Every structure is written in C-alpha cells, then in structure tokens.
Amino acid sequence: MASPDAPTRVALIGCGGISGNHLAGYRHVPEAELVACCDVLEEKAQEFAGRAGISEVYTDYRDVMVRDDIDMVDICAIDEVHAEIAIAALRSGKHALIEKPFAMTVEEGEAIVQTARETGRRAMCAQSLRWAPKNLALKEALDSGSIGEPVYVRLCMPSSPFWREDQAEAYASRPADWLLVHNGMHSFDLLSWLLDSSPVRVHARSHPGQQWLPVHEYVTCSIRFGNGAIAQTEENRIMQPSGYPFHCEIYVVGTEGTLDLSDRLTHAVSVYNRDGYNLVGAHTTWSPEQPNMPFACEIREFVRAVRTGGDLPVPLEFSLEVLRGLLAAAQSLATGEAVEVRS
Numbered sequence: 001m002a003s004p005d006a007p008t009r010v011a012l013i014g015c016g017g018i019s020g021n022h023l024a025g026y027r028h029v030p031e032a033e034l035v036a037c038c039d040v041l042e043e044k045a046q047e048f049a050g051r052a053g054i055s056e057v058y059t060d061y062r063d064v065m066v067r068d069d070i071d072m073v074d075i076c077a078i079d080e081v082h083a084e085i086a087i088a089a090l091r092s093g094k095h096a097l098i099e100k101p102f103a104m105t106v107e108e109g110e111a112i113v114q115t116a117r118e119t120g121r122r123a124m125c126a127q128s129l130r131w132a133p134k135n136l137a138l139k140e141a142l143d144s145g146s147i148g149e150p151v152y153v154r155l156c157m158p159s160s161p162f163w164r165e166d167q168a169e170a171y172a173s174r175p176a177d178w179l180l181v182h183n184g185m186h187s188f189d190l191l192s193w194l195l196d197s198s199p200v201r202v203h204a205r206s207h208p209g210q211q212w213l214p215v216h217e218y219v220t221c222s223i224r225f226g227n228g229a230i231a232q233t234e235e236n237r238i239m240q241p242s243g244y245p246f247h248c249e250i251y252v253v254g255t256e257g258t259l260d261l262s263d264r265l266t267h268a269v270s271v272y273n274r275d276g277y278n279l280v281g282a283h284t285t286w287s288p289e290q291p292n293m294p295f296a297c298e299i300r301e302f303v304r305a306v307r308t309g310g311d312l313p314v315p316l317e318f319s320l321e322v323l324r325g326l327l328a329a330a331q332s333l334a335t336g337e338a339v340e341v342r343s
C-alpha cells in the first residue's frame with residue numbers, strides 16, 4: 001500500500017492544446033505526480049510524454065482504468081467524451097478532474113454526480129478562470145461588500161477566432177451553439193460564482209458570422225439568477241483582427257457602487273462607491289513559471305481536497321446547476337425564446 005505521503009499518481013487523458021497548460025501546472029504541485037498519458041492519436045500522446053518525462057503511453061483510456069496504481073485522471077480530451085471517461089474513472093476507483101464543460105447534457109452531468117456519490121470518489125469541473133488573479137481580486141472586492149448587493153453583471157469574452165477558412169472542413173460538423181456551450185461554461189461559471197447563485201431564466205441570441213462556418217461566432221445571453229440579479233454575457237469571435245487577445249471584461253453594478261474589471265490592457269479592478277474611486281489593483285496575467293497560474297491552482301486545490309477529504313473548490317453539484325443554465329441557453333438559441341431553467 002502506498003504511503004500517505006506519496007504523491008497522488010495521475011494519468012492525463014487527451015494530449016491536445018490545453019494539456020500543455022496542465023503540464024505546466026503540475027510542475028507547481030508537488031503532491032501530484034504525472035505518471036501516464038493517453039490520446040487516441042498516438043503521436044500526440046508520445047509528444048506529451050516526451051515533454052512530461054513519462055514513459056507510460058496509452059491510446060485507449062480503458063487501459064488506464066485497469067491500473068490500480070493510478071489514483072486520479074485529468075481529463076483534457078474533447079468535450080464530447082468527458083462524461084464517458086469520467087464515469088469509467090470513478091467506477092474504477094479513481095478521482096477525476098474534468099476540463100470544462102464537464103458534460104454535454106444534463107443527464108450526463110447528473111450521472112457523473114451520482115457516480116461520484118456512489119463510489120465515494122471526487123470529481124470536479126476544471127474552471128481555471130476562477131483562479132486568474134484579477135478574477136480573484138474582483139470576487140474578494142465583491143464579497144467584502146464594497147458595492148453592497150450585486151444586481152447586474154456584464155461579462156464580455158472576446159478573442160480572435162482560432163478557426164480558419166482554409167480548415168473549414170474541420171469545423172463543418174460543429175453545431176451553431178458550439179461557441180456558446182464550449183466557452184460559455186466559463187462565463188456561466190464565473191457569473192454563478194461571483195453572484196453566489198444559479199441561473200433560473202435565460203434568453204440567448206446569436207449572429208452567425210462568417211458564411212463558411214456553421215458555428216455562430218457571436219452569442220449574447222440575458223440571464224436572471226435565483227437571487228434576483230441579472231446578467232448579460234457576450235461570447236465573441238466575430239471579425240476580431242488576428243492577435244486580438246482573449247480576455248474577460250467584467251462590470252458589476254451593486255446597490256452601493258460599481259466594480260469594474262478592465263481586462264484587455266490593464267487587468268485592473270476598480271471600485272466606485274461612496275468613498276469615491278479606489279483602484280483595487282492591476283493584476284498580471286499568468287505565465288507558466290508562476291506557481292499561482294490558474295491551472296496550477298485548480299490542480300493543487302483539487303489534489304489537496306482529494307488527499308485530505310476537504311471541500312472541493314468547485315463542487316460538482318454547483319457545476320451541474322451552471323450546466324443546466326448553459327444548456328437552457330443553448331435551447332433558447334435554437335428556439336429564439338426565453339427558457340426557464342429546471343433543476
């Protein structure tokens with residue numbers, strides 16, 4: 001039996017773009033040790049293994065599940081396979097950190113929650129943006145009561161598109177709501193976390209953007225939360241010039257003031273209230289060398305909760321409520337009507 005001081009042994013599944021950020025994160029989490037990786041494309045798995053300095057490489061995740069000496073999987077594969085892999089991992093006695101969105105349907109999400117309960121294993125949706133220093137500063141300013149009770153949030157996430165017309169075939173089968181569901185999990189999670197409440201009614205609208213692309217490139221959602229607050233989101237990849245940075249502008253109106261995260265150039269959080277104007281701080285974006293990079297923080301906090309039995313920083317039940325709101329927004333996009341979120 002492994003000593004309680006031995007590091008948590010991790011297999012990373014899905015060795016594409018985001019796996020590099022997770023790899024950089026593990027370098028700052030001494031309690032965890034990456035021992036294996038898996039990708040359906042062997043060259044991707046081999047390439048990741050080379051960078052991670054590991055030798056155990058798989059192309060079928062089921063071969064990872066039979067390993068009794070692996071404690072946890074880190075699921076960085078494409079969205080559509082998250083639920084299947086997470087449920088297999090929990091059933092084989094492993095903990096699962098799951099990239100967002102952790103499931104593609106409410107039924108899948110409920111099944112993961114249920115399986116985690118039945119097996120006593122831990123599972124968490126990896127919401128890295130919560131650990132961006134500027135978002136932590138905004139949350140702290142909000143929770144300190146600096147603007148009273150929040151009543152309205154506007155959250156805007158633009159960046160230049162990562163799809164290109166000369167690769168149109170790769171996107172041909174993507175649904176119109178792909179940007180909303182894929183990136184909106186960040187927006188809906190951030191809003192629910194900041195407001196400490198869940199969406200109860202959503203109305204989404206979109207613009208299709210470029211003609212060759214089935215994905216709608218601009219999506220805006222009006223959301224009402226259980227605590228009465230209202231919010232407006234924008235997922236935007238439309239017509240941005242190449243190099244326009246991914247960023248997240250957030251503006252919160254409260255009963256006693258306004259908070260403003262001006263992200264694109266300054267990453268500055270400002271408070272406007274009865275005391276006047278106060279710059280809470282300018283917060284750098286992360287770099288892979290920093291132990292406080294969001295991916296290191298989310299992995300570290302998940303691993304620590306697994307090892308101590310402590311609370312998860314992002315409880316799975318919370319993420320399920322976020323997912324219900326997000327998928328109701330996808331339904332609204334399809335019908336053009338506002339949708340009540342059922343829990």
Ligand SMILES: NC(=O)c1ccc[n+]([C@@H]2O[C@H](COP(=O)([O-])OP(=O)(O)OC[C@H]3O[C@@H](n4cnc5c(N)ncnc54)[C@H](O)[C@@H]3O)[C@@H](O)[C@H]2O)c1
Pocket residue numbers: 013014015016017018019038039040041044061076077078079081099100101126127128129182
């Ligand atoms: N937290 C963030 O900020 C953030 C940013 C980008 C992506 N993501 C999430 O990370 C996940 C991966 O995104 P990406 O950009 O790295 O995508 P990607 O397409 O670059 O990589 C996904 C990898 O999964 C592999 N894969 C597919 N099916 C598999 C299976 N059954 N078993 C093992 N591997 C499989 C693919 O071959 C590919 O290499 C997505 O869920 C995405 O939403 C999160």
